[in-house]
Amino acid sequence: MYIEEIVLENFRNYNEKNLTFDKAGSFLCGMNGCGKTNLLESIYILVYGKSFKTINPEELVMHSKEFFRIKGFFNGTHKKKIEFRFSHGKKKILINDVEITNMKELIGNVALILLSLNDINLITGEPAMRRRFLDSLLSLLFPDYLSDLLDYRRVLRQRNKVLYLRKIGRRDDISGIDGWTDELVQIGSRIIKRRLSIMKDLNECASFYYTLFSPQKDRLSVEYALSFQLNESIKEGFYESINKRREEELEKGMTLTGPHRDELSITINELPIRKYASEGEQRTCAISLKIAQASFLKSKRNDSPILLIDEAVAELDKVRTEKVLNSVTTIGQCFVATTNCEMLNTMTTLKTIDI
Amino acid sequence: MKYLSRKHEKLVESLRKLPGIGRKTALRLAFYLLKESKDEVFELAQAIREAKEGVKFCSICGNITEEDICEVCNDSSRDRTTLCVVEEPMDLYSLEKADFYKGVYHVLGGALSPLDGIGPEHLRIDKLIERVKKGEIQEVIVATNPDTEGEATALYISKILKPCNVRITRIATGIPMGSNIDYADGITLSKSFKSRGEM
Numbered sequence A: 001m002y003i004e005e006i007v008l009e010n011f012r013n014y015n016e017k018n019l020t021f022d023k024a025g026s027f028l029c030g031m032n033g034c035g036k037t038n039l040l041e042s043i044y045i046l047v048y049g050k051s052f053k054t055i056n057p058e059e060l061v062m063h064s065k066e067f068f069r070i071k072g073f074f075n076g077t078h079k080k081k082i083e084f085r086f087s088h089g090k091k092k093i094l095i096n097d098v099e100i101t102n103m104k105e106l107i108g109n110v111a112l113i114l115l116s117l118n119d120i121n122l123i124t125g126e127p128a129m130r131r132r133f134l135d136s137l138l139s140l141l142f143p144d145y146l147s148d149l150l151d152y153r154r155v156l157r158q159r160n161k162v163l164y165l166r167k168i169g170r171r172d173d174i175s176g177i178d179g180w181t182d183e184l185v186q187i188g189s190r191i192i193k194r195r196l197s198i199m200k201d202l203n204e205c206a207s208f209y210y211t212l213f214s215p216q217k218d219r220l221s222v223e224y225a226l227s228f229q230l231n232e233s234i235k236e237g238f239y240e241s242i243n244k245r246r247e248e249e250l251e252k253g254m255t256l257t258g259p260h261r262d263e264l265s266i267t268i269n270e271l272p273i274r275k276y277a278s279e280g281e282q283r284t285c286a287i288s289l290k291i292a293q294a295s296f297l298k299s300k301r302n303d304s305p306i307l308l309i310d311e312a313v314a315e316l317d318k319v320r321t322e323k324v325l326n327s328v329t330t331i332g333q334c335f336v337a338t339t340n341c342e343m344l345n346t347m348t349t350l351k352t353i354d355i
Numbered sequence B: 001m002k003y004l005s006r007k008h009e010k011l012v013e014s015l016r017k018l019p020g021i022g023r024k025t026a027l028r029l030a031f032y033l034l035k036e037s038k039d040e041v042f043e044l045a046q047a048i049r050e051a052k053e054g055v056k057f058c059s060i061c062g063n064i065t066e067e068d069i070c071e072v073c074n075d076s077s078r079d080r081t082t083l084c085v086v087e088e089p090m091d092l093y094s095l096e097k098a099d100f101y102k103g104v105y106h107v108l109g110g111a112l113s114p115l116d117g118i119g120p121e122h123l124r125i126d127k128l129i130e131r132v133k134k135g136e137i138q139e140v141i142v143a144t145n146p147d148t149e150g151e152a153t154a155l156y157i158s159k160i161l162k163p164c165n166v167r168i169t170r171i172a173t174g175i176p177m178g179s180n181i182d183y184a185d186g187i188t189l190s191k192s193f194k195s196r197g198e199m
Helices: A034-050 A117-124 A129-140 A143-166 A176-211 A234-244 A246-254 A279-301 A318-331 A339-344 B006-016 B023-035 B038-054 B089-098 B125-133 B146-165 B185-196
Strands: A002-012 A016-019 A026-031 A067-075 A080-089 A091-094 A112-116 A218-224 A263-268 A306-308 A335-337 A351-354 B079-086 B103-107 B139-141 B165-168
Touching: A002 A034, A016 A034, A026 A034, A026 A176, A034 A067, A034 A080, A034 A112, A034 A306, A034 A335, A080 B023, A112 A279, A117 A129, A129 A176, A129 A279, A143 A176, A143 A246, A143 B103, A143 B146, A143 B185, A176 A218, A176 A234, A176 A279, A176 A318, A218 A279, A218 B146, A234 A246, A263 A279, A279 A318, A279 A351, A306 B125, A318 A335, A335 A339, A335 B023, B006 B023, B038 B125, B079 B089, B079 B125, B103 B125, B125 B146, B139 B146, B146 B165
Parallel strands: A026 A335, A026 A351, A112 A306, A306 A335, B079 B103, B079 B139, B139 B165
Antiparallel strands: A002 A016, A002 A067, A067 A080, A080 A091, A218 A263
8 A cells, every 4th residue: 555645734843734645655855853754653643543752642733733633545455545633632533534443443454664763672672672573563464463462461461460469478379370371371372373474484584685785795584582492382382381480480470481471583694683783783684674574564465565764774874775775665655754865865766855 | 510419429429330331321320310200219229229138149050049049040940960150140141031051050250350359269169169079960061251351261160170070161152143254353253263063
């Protein structure tokens, strides 16, 4: 899918703005604070129903106004009009002029990937960041993955509560835990299976881009690191580990095995990237993962995603920047926000919009 | 003016505690009650008082009853070799209304939920084991809700009843009768495919 037109009303610094876009996307040029990121943010909100900058929609309303409205016209596999309104503390989302009642109806209509300087957290941040990366990709590919994930979190909280109450001495036993353990293993194994099912393709895709961007032709490898030893099957390994670590669980008051403790292990030339790579390499790797995610979505969903690039390439050298831009423009509609227009302009054929 | 009257506000707050009642509905109900005739309202109050005082839980299955033992447990025509485990008396009522099940029941009084402070000791699980151990029961049908709490409760029950050597079954999940496949969500569809049967 791609976006053809956007209409903004009282959104951040835009009083009234109407913009039309090419199918290929555009360069958003302008100085700091002129509203490049705000424009990317508005497209993001239409796709995900929330901002990537704030959880409070109140902040998105233009100063001294009472409401904001974003309207987007999408085209591609089919035409779709998405509208997001916020007034008096309430948000309203309409698809083709019909109000939706559940966010699930919105997510999945359009695939969109945001690349920003924060993506480096994917490499240097907590394991939870990398799990979230996998989860958001899988949720867009398989509708039942998201509900498994939400169920798993609920069961995990319930099971942890049993262990925690025992730890702090509010209860003497952990009776009832077997029911939670069984359910945790059942749902958890389905989640792990789904995650493993895409790892081979994801790894190939990410390392393809990394090698393409890196002048030394280094090898990137992304693997799924389980929090337990695989036995005959995922389920059996999961059970065995959870039974073996019961003492430790009681001591810490929480569940120590499962997809919520799994990781992505990322290496360059077989060395862990968190410890051994330079910041430039880490940034390149984060970008490779994100682009792999976009290209993966494109092939599995049979539909081009939209890519929002918010200064993500700002800290890369010229050679890498050019290669990254060439790659993203072949995947889907790209919006590149930058202050460095003269340099980037020579690299691709994207039309420039001055903001 | 924060509220119209303190007494009215107290009524609203009491009504709000009922399941499925939000602030708005509570307000509307309270205004309705004030507008109704005294007789009508006192009759309602009396009905609530009498039900609360006169209705208790069956000492065998946990169903609501006015006697010590409920109607189902007292009915000699029921099949006492089949036992259906449900969360609430409301679930039992639905099954009875559907009028196809001829076995007996066991009402747990809820589902496991440590986050809400509900452990096995708060449910009538000991009583369940006791009943099954007597040996008359051949099959236990677990009909707790198909949500995370109901599922964990079902798994827990199946585990603790294992040594008793009875057949333990779980009700099926899938497409509701009279609905359309295109309205069903992915989870429901995939579950209904997993539990499909021969024709």
